[in-house]
Amino acid sequence: MVEKNTPPAQHQEQRPGREGKMDPEPVYITDDYRAADKLRGKVAIITGGDSGIGRAVAVHYAKEGARIMLVYLEEHKDAKLSCEEIRRHGGEVIARAGDLGEKSVCEDIVRETLDAWGQIDILVNNAGEQHPKKSIVDISEEQLLQTFQSNIFAMFYLIQTALEHMPSGSVIINTSSVTAYKGNPILLDYSASKGAITAFTRSLAINLAEQGIRVNAVAPGPVWTPLIPSTFSEEQVDDFGGNTPMKRPGQPAELAPAYVYLACQDSSYVSGQVIHVNGGTPVNG
Incomplete structure (x- = not known):
């Protein structure tokens, strides 16, 4: 019988959350991960890279030989730790703060990446946000626009800007969510935006096939990242991941190999x- 293993009750008032205040802190890479130079010579832009899934992906990519443009909103301390981890694992990294919901920021990121390394081979659209509400009538117009601006519009902006610089053989990876498939009663706008990401991924893959660019997505279930204690109540965090068959949340390190693949x-x-x-x-699709 699988025993429930969920985090202790906790909450952070500040959004986005901060990793250093989490108990326990997330796991970003494990000692048994064996790199094989699968991304040697590649350049990757990774959004939401200051912590959580983004940091785990960046560290794994660094171990596989990629150079990293690490993009984040304003979590400077966590982003600094991400860069230290990337370098500790032999990677080369540039960190860039900015709101991806502004197309000019996306243009700056692409330009700085090209100035540094002259190429873009991998684009990981991972940044996102969520704001739980008990009822649809509680979702303000401002929140609705902000959720879609961060979670899906930003993907359009960054891909539109980077695409002309991505040669055949490049890849785009988007972060969707289990909520796109099974729903979530208190994450209505978030779930809707993740559903949009799934449909966008499938459509863009068809659209870019002739250019030799592959487009896929990863749909995480409950994963222990700073997003969780900063958006859910203590009671909700105390049971976070407990409703999965494994009765626990995943660690970012358990997601990253899918992005490597x-x-x-x-x-x-x-x-x-x-x-x-x-x-x-189990989900369909």
């Missing part, structure tokens, strides 16, 4: 797909 040649015949890393929850 989709970025490298191991997945050369995979496009328009979603990998579900969710603790065993």
Whole structure:
């Protein structure tokens, strides 16, 4: 019998959350991960890279030989720790703060990446936000626009800007969510935006197939990141991940290998797909 193993009750008032205030702190890479130079010579832009899934992906990519443009909103301390971890694992990194909901920021990121390394091979659209509300009538127009601006509009802006610089063989990886498939009664706008990401991923994969660019997504289940204690109540955090078959949340380190797979040649015949890393929850699609 699988025993429930959820985090202790906790909450952070500040959004986005801060990793250093989490108990326990997330796990970003494990000692048994064996890199194999799968991304040697590649340049990756990773959004939401200051902590959580983004940091884990960045560290794994660094171990696989990629150079990283790490994009984040304003969590400077966490972003600094991400850069230290990337360098500790042998990677080269540039960190850039900014709101991806502004197209000019996306243009700056692409320009700085090209100025530094002259190429873009991998684009990981991972940044996002959520604001739980008990009823749809509680979702303000401002919140609705902000959620979609961060979670889906930003993907359009960054891809539109980067695409002309991405050669055949490049890859785009988007972060969707289990909520796009099974729903969530208190994350209505977030779930809707993640559903949009899934549909966008499938459509863009078809659109870019002739250019030789693959587009896929990862749909995480409950994962222990700073987003969780900063958006949920103590009671909700205390049971976070407990409703999965594995009865626990995932760690960012358990997500990152899926992003490595989709970025490298191991997945050369995979496009328009979603990998579900969710603790065993069956979903359709």
